[in-house]
Amino acid sequence: MLSLLLIRNKTKKIKKEVGSLQRVYNFSAGPAVLPAEVVRTVQEELPSYRRSGMSIMEISHRSSLFTDLQETAETDLRKLMQIPDNYDVLFLQGGGTLQFAMTAMNLAVKTKRVGFIDSGHWAQRAMEETALVKGTKAVVIASSKNQKYTQLPKIEPITGQFDYLHLTVNNTIEGTMYHQIPAELKKFPLVGDLSSIILGYNYQVTDFDLIYAGAQKNIGPAGLTVVILKHELLQNAPELPAMLSYPKQVQKHSALNTPPVFAIYVAGLVFKWLLAQGGVAAMQEKNEQKAQLLYAEIENSKLFKSPVAVEDRSLTNIPFVTGSAQLNQLFVAEAQAVGLLNLKGHRSVGGMRASLYNAMPLAGVKRLVEFMQEFERQHGGRN
Numbered sequence: 299m300l301s302l303l304l305i306r307n308k309t310k311k312i313k314k315e316v317g318s319l320q321r322v323y324n325f326s327a328g329p330a331v332l333p334a335e336v337v338r339t340v341q342e343e344l345p346s347y348r349r350s351g352m353s354i355m356e357i358s359h360r361s362s363l364f365t366d367l368q369e370t371a372e373t374d375l376r377k378l379m380q381i382p383d384n385y386d387v388l389f390l391q392g393g394g395t396l397q398f399a400m401t402a403m404n405l406a407v408k409t410k411r412v413g414f415i416d417s418g419h420w421a422q423r424a425m426e427e428t429a430l431v432k433g434t435k436a437v438v439i440a441s442s443k444n445q446k447y448t449q450l451p452k453i454e455p456i457t458g459q460f461d462y463l464h465l466t467v468n469n470t471i472e473g474t475m476y477h478q479i480p481a482e483l484k485k486f487p488l489v490g491d492l493s494s495i496i497l498g499y500n501y502q503v504t505d506f507d508l509i510y511a512g513a514q515k516n517i518g519p520a521g522l523t524v525v526i527l528k529h530e531l532l533q534n535a536p537e538l539p540a541m542l543s544y545p546k547q548v549q550k551h552s553a554l555n556t557p558p559v560f561a562i563y564v565a566g567l568v569f570k571w572l573l574a575q576g577g578v579a580a581m582q583e584k585n586e587q588k589a590q591l592l593y594a595e596i597e598n599s600k601l602f603k604s605p606v607a608v609e610d611r612s613l614t615n616i617p618f619v620t621g622s623a624q625l626n627q628l629f630v631a632e633a634q635a636v637g638l639l640n641l642k643g644h645r646s647v648g649g650m651r652a653s654l655y656n657a658m659p660l661a662g663v664k665r666l667v668e669f670m671q672e673f674e675r676q677h678g679g680r681n
């Protein structure tokens with residue numbers, strides 16, 4: 299009797315430990331945290347999607363089960379971002395990285411010149427890929443490279459002919475973002491890489507001619523890329539292999555081959571979750587609150603510093619450093635031990651980076667701030 303009780307208690311304890319293990323705070327820049335409710339729904343629905351007797355991963359992409367879910371996902375995304383009717387929505391593959399080239403293949407058709415705002419790592423990658431598209435010229439029109447991308451480039455009046463301009467709206471690695479789209483850029487067709495800020499800040503779709511975002515940061519699992527583009531852009535696109543052609547993808551509703559069914563399904567659940575949270579405006583407010591909490595801690599601290607210019611700071615990706623590489627390393631390791639995960643900064647910046655996407659709860663940021671204070675009491679100037 300006694301031993302039975304003992305075993306029962308032990309099991310309870312293990313269960314509790316596993317339970318707490320599941321509640322780590324994941325600060326990864328991507329693939330990133332998903333809403334816990336969404337993950338639970340996936341678990342519940344997995345064996346039999348809508349009483350089909352099959353999981354979502356096993357159903358036909360030509361079945362109404364799937365086409366209905368894709369239509370609903372698109373409708374919800376349109377609602378969330380107030381996407382006008384003259385924009386098409388695509389669910390593609392290949393990540394943000396394929397869009398670096400696909401945009402050029404489809405849109406750089408007249409002058410074959412694309413203007414880039416060189417705001418960091420991902421802008422550079424976009425430029426390199428665009429320049430590899432035959433006949434296309436990638437032109438830097440503004441850069442903050444000399445400031446090590448710790449601030450956004452200053453944009454002067456733009457002269458010259460461009461088929462479009464390219465803007466990385468949130469710089470995931472360096473931690474800068476455009477809180478407003480500079481008016482000067484709107485004089486040209488504008489392509490926006492919103493990979494790490496989409497649905498987290500209330501941008502106007504109509505400020506852009508094309509928006510793209512890899513899903514694995516603020517939307518859903520990897521393997522899905524959302525593209526939102528003005529319908530009239532399709533008119534001038536050249537003949538291209540089907541998978542690389544926006545017009546052909548639009549014509550076939552993103553299903554000219556087998557689409558990433560599971561990723562679209564999870565993205566659809568995230569869209570429903572966002573609508574239930576009050577939409578993008580409500581998310582922006584929460585994101586501002588979370589970011590403010592962390593930035594205030596960094597400002598108040600004697601140990602931690604932000605390398606980023608105050609006015610250009612990102613809401614979703616927040617780098618910070620101590621003065622010592624060893625302390626940075628220790629911070630990341632000790633944080634991990636208490637369930638604050640993936641705080642290591644990108645290798646090009648070093649230090650730490652906390653990504654506070656939509657699905658990161660305020661409680662996670664509070665826990666991080668507490669931990670920073672404990673760490674500073676032990677290792678830094680504060681008492």
Ligand SMILES: *Cc1c(COP(=O)(O)O)cnc(C)c1O
Pocket residue numbers: 328392393394395396420466468469470471491492493494512513
């Ligand atoms: C992560 C990221 C990319 C690359 O995305 P993939 O989907 O991995 O190709 C591009 N742009 C930005 C701003 C990113 O944060």
